[in-house]
Amino acid sequence: MSPRCQTQAHALGAREVLSVEAPRSLLLDKVGAMLGSFAPTVAGAGLQRRFIAASAALGDLLDAAASGGHLPVAAINDSVEALNRAAEGGDLDAWLDLVWQHDDATYQHCLLVSGLTAAFAHRLGFGAADRRLITSAAVLHDIGKARIPLDILRKAGELTAEERRIMREHPRIGHDMLVAQGGFAPMVLASVLSHHEYLDGSGYPQALIGGQIPDPVRMITICDIYAALIEQRSYKPPMPPEEAYAVLIGMAGKLDLDLVRVFGEVIVAASAARLGRHVETRAVPARRYGGAGEA
Template sequence: MLVVDLDLSGRGAVETARHALAPHRRAGTPSLFLLRDSSAHCLMQANALGARETLPADAPPALLLDTVGAMLGLMGEAGEGARIERHFVAASAALADLLDAAGSGGRLPITAINDSIEALNRAADGGDLNAWLDMVWRHDDATYQHCLLVSGIAAAFAQRLGFREADRRLITGAAVLHDVGKARIPLDILHKPGRLTAAEWEVVQRHPQIGHDMLVAEGGFDPMVLAVALSHHEHLDGSGYPHGLRGAQIPDPVRMITICDIYAALIERRAYKQPMPPEEAYAVLVEMQGKLDRDLVRVFGDVVLAGSIARLGRYRASAPGRGVGKVA
């Protein structure tokens, strides 16, 4: 593992650190970042550089040692949990590279994208969605948390549907990239702790078109990946955005990611709401008759309600009271 103590407030230091740490991120090496500035900006920079855990730079030695020991203990565990852990670290680091490049206007890191797809699908092979969810909750940043949730759930969904490896890669890749346009949405809107104003909501609704245009400009992406980026907020009854597509205008892969996206938004933690228990979140999908593909929703229930995923309810105690937010 790495313990990183850097001043992340300056762009030059961040750029230097990004290049120096890139091999370790690709290798899935877990990193503990010591933050000299606890601002949201520095936390975002640490996440983008591959932070697995963060602590204040002046944290008591006992806390530092406990955190290092816990991280080393995770790497030393044997069995299925440790295998999924390694895949999670790899996918998380690759996603950080992707969102950082997208936000800065740089070329998208194709190798990192492919690495994340491979890691997600291999994690899904274990069939333990619970383990994936447990790891996702460790990310404090809402955008990272949402992307990891949607991608992990989509990989499990494709596996449950019996897709061939090539089709699994397509679905998982589309999930990884579905919200790439949010990298260009102001952070003060994305992280607003409450209901958005009409003007702010209008800005958020631009992210599908922004993401689609980014991928088109980059070139080389499958048409279905482009369709998911553009249309994952469309509904079968025409009530979605940005183009109000209906029925047969929405391909099956888009319908799949839409279901994963809505479900993830319901169960994730936000400052303004508690995570919804799996059974309640799935009930919301069922109630969206006419908006979502009924057959896909039925199979999706086998994915997210299997085993002991109801353990998610224990996270409710750690979040503020539930409010009403928009699924974006």
């Protein structure tokens, strides 16, 4: 409690300084009061907590998949819950900001595709059960990549024909893992197996055509391609959202354009939220998040 120590503590941003002899109850009271005063101002704290929960759950999932273990269904449900709460809060843009902080590309990709899919389903007015289902399909869509050799998965640069062949096995590997474990909904299995199929039959692994590809799978495919384009990689700069969206529109014939257009609204809402946040943080700091309509 020397003046020097207290000055140093305040210089580091301390709001309170307690003696080491202070009773624990006093410490808890002080911390509780601080958390109480933080809660209304730190609007993103809930989202960050959900992101950490989803990220940790995904870690358990990927570890289990890589080691050939049983996929922890509770972890899938945890991340789905976190993702849907974020989508309900209209926090897609803030979610993406958190995703970019993740340094592992596979995590980044799964969290990104899942966040986009949850927001997409929310936009389309899916009921709670359907949203949970499609979000869990998105969380699991690339689970087969956990069994692809890391030197191929993380290769900075173009894959050789043989490496591409191996990489293209991930939908089948993921699908077989889920079938072997059992208990996964048919829609989840279809999404894992068919998220690289295109309506014109040019996709893989089964070269399905049009009506053979269910709507939820089409949605995940759209989110998957968009995510891959805007992702940040050592070997490629991220594509700006408008350009990435133009690529989707240019894939008419391969993607469901009606769905792509609704997806466009999801992205526009996210950028509007970003704009609203920036404007509002400057002008009215107390109200951090503005609705998309107000931006």
